[in-house]
Amino acid sequence: MKKKRPNVLLITSDQQHWNTIGAFQSELATPNLDRLVREGTAFTRAYCPNPTCTPTRASIITGMYPSQHGAWTLGTKLLEDRHTVGEDFQAAGYRTALVGKAHFQPLRGTAEFPSIEAYPTLQDLDFWRSYEEPFYGFEHIELARNHTNEAHVGQHYALWLEEQGCEDWRSYFLAPTGTMDPSIRHRWPIPEKYHYNTWIAERSNALLERYAEQDEPFFLWSSFFDPHPDYLVPEPWDTMYDPEQLTIPELVPGEHDANPPHFAMTQEESPDFSAWRESGLGIHGYGSHLLPAEERKRLVATYYGMVSLMDKYIGRILDRLDQLGLRENTLVVFTSDHGHFYGQHGLQYKGGFHYEDLIRVPMLVRYPGLVPAGRVSDAIQSLVDLAPTALRMCGIDVPHAMTGVDQSAVWRGEQAEARDHALCEFRHEPTTIHQKTYVERRYKITVYYKQAYGELFDLQEDPGELRNEWSNPAYAELKSELLLKLAWAELGKESMPMPRIWHA
Template identity: 70%
Template sequence: MKNKRPNILLITSDQQHWNTIGAFNPEISTPNLDRLVKEGTTFDRAYCPNPTCTPTRASIITGKYPSQHGAWTLGTSLSEKHTTIGELLGKDEYRTALVGKAHFQQVTPTEEHPTLEGRGTLHDYEFWKKFNGPYYGFEVAEMARNHTNEWLVGQHYVLWLEEQGCTNWRDYFAAPTGTMDENKLYHWQLPEKFHYNSWIAERTNELLESYKEEDESFFLWASFPDPHPPYLVPEPWASMYDPNTLTIPHVMPGEHDQNPPHFGMTQQEKPDFSSYEESGFSIHGYHSHQVFTEEEHRKAVATYYGMVSFMDEQIGRILDRLEELGLAEDTLIVFTTDHGHFFGQHGLQFKGGFHYEDLLKIPFIVKYPNVVPANTRSNSLQSLVDLAPTFLSFAGLPVPGAMTGVDQAAVWREPELSARDHVICEFRHEPTTIHQKTYVNERYKITVYYNQTYGEIFDLQEDPEELHNLWADERFKDLKMELLLKYAWAELGKEAMPMPRVSHA
């Protein structure tokens, strides 16, 4: 057992399907993630607490569920009053940094809810020249908000583009920030050397070098925005995969017959989801196979795989530099993503209020030489809400009672153990109409909807593709009652205890 507290390197992607690691899927090439698989433990039953960016990313740094930290959906912000993992480690003399995507705040500033990550500040480059933290407990924060060519491009990434001599960077991004035709897909003309993946790897390595030189413990989050759509990637990655040779998922005939009504609506040519829109903003994720022709669908999957492979190469740069600096032996590495992705599974695209494994289950690899077993796979349940308490535990620090994630340190050391018998996944995209929660245990999964009598039950052992919803099947009414009770217990169990009871009154 090591006595020195570890450095912590968190590497995340954005919206990456769990089955996009070459070690487990021969149709995709990810040699550097495969390397982590061989050198660490892969947890095959890891889940996000919410299948969208802001809620889950806020959970990663607070150790709380979205229903507890308040950033409950996209278009909200995490209150800066919350205690974060970066803040706690920083107080104990860890150097802390975030490079890449943050997305802790909404895009549109208001008087009541200002934001550093939205219109106005996002493109105020004089501001970003002077600001690189602190931000949500990170001593250093160097950020990029865009996915591929989105108009949200700005912050520190644009400053780096200018420094690299890419003065025509607007040609590669969509209006109103840039001039690129947003209808162009798949092959992105942006040179690979100017991609934000390259910037994230470069800045991460420079920070590693400074920590090595100063002999300081660190918590460093390298946060890649890919492979989140739009589907765009530079060459050679854009043509790396032949669309005609890939396995392309599709909806199975009749699979939504027993599902809640919004599932079937996605399969209509022009579905009308206006009745679900309470907030006045468009809803995310109600996309079906109707979005693409078969040819477009295949090209999209090939490009998505190319985005994963390009990111993998840049992750390899970080792993190589960590070893070259002699830091690898003393560094706890976690690779994961914020949530999953649909690229045709169940006739769905992208993300939304559909709690299939494709969207909730995530890739999750842990490496810590001589502490976390190498070349090991585990079915022990994990959740991203567990990262903050587990990192604190490895650092030898107490876990605050306000954190409701589970300390997984013992499980990471001995993956045959379990710290959880269930996970909870939340999705609340509108105040009432799109509000659901899912309870998942070793075998079963149940999803309940606010103010609705419909729901979902899937037997993940007998029906791993989740094609047969058992909710309304009378043969499983006892199972339904049992799972509803276990879900209620789980909700009670995840309530925070900010302090212990210390007296009679």
């Protein structure tokens, strides 16, 4: 009997540190992610192509780097004419859907670059109630935009809250949309049954049921919002972890002495980053990262609680997949759009700091009988590889425009590695904040546009990235070699086979 075409279930978190899966980190409880670790392959060297949401999420669906698809930072838009993986799945007869966070478009649109993820459309519930247009290759979408209690709440999530009988849903969100007290910290008063994790799992499962009933192959992206700050989680998850019992990462004295200037400035009370400001807009990470010790501990406990709550609802989706008899023929991929700082190097949240904590992400892959179970692989992965690899795993041709690497043989355990490096970009201002990182198995180098400073770390001898060897004479020859490799890697983005065009 011929095996059916595989389904694809992509599950993502938002801003999750690579080392926050219980199977590898004993201070956390994530039984459902641990289930994927046991039943599939865990890739410990997976990287994002940009440590912010829009650029990486656009890379996931285009198979291209941010510098190629054009959505190069937060506040930019992925243009609708960009080819996406959903189009390829639809052309192959698949149903495609996205539930949860998209963030392919900005919160503020313009006449030149309109955005339906922006105000006022964001909160026009009548618009979303009747929205049936295709969206970046997804024939069906159910979206939200807020992280925890942000005022950006709206779209399909707000419609669902009303359908659930939550008439006072605005009381759980900040002004001007809602009325929640902004001084409330850590414990989000929203009942768990109204949390967006519940919504994502419920709506994802409804789609799985529909696909199973109609016996149709699918590409479904269940896109969670947590554990992205602000740090808020409903009870009892807010007290699940005791801050005094957790290992809290901290700055190592002197570790920024040899780093570019913006690193040490984050440890000042009121740093002046005006020299970096070109656009006049906010600059992620370029500010003071100082927090009281007790607050830092409490943030970690809440962050872990957010991870564990999300894990519960990931489990709901995996359970329904099993109940519907879809498990054996579904490729499940779990990952995050980028990492997170919660004290490492004295840093919080995210920004222009390409430490492993921020550019490395968790990645778990399960496909029974094809992807080895219980395997841990250090083969380098990039989120720009997800689209071409998912297509090849389903026997679908990869478009020439996709510059990610096909990792299917690596996922199946037939090949040790498909790439020897990863590239990460961060461009948050036109010129002053523009950097690229090349990371290979042992070494890692970061260059800044029109700057003589940079970073070079030996991840084997200095896995904590505490000693920047950029200006160390002993590393001069190696630095030259790595700079050349970075240039080659940039050229290599264009090395995918192209259709030959003959001219008379």
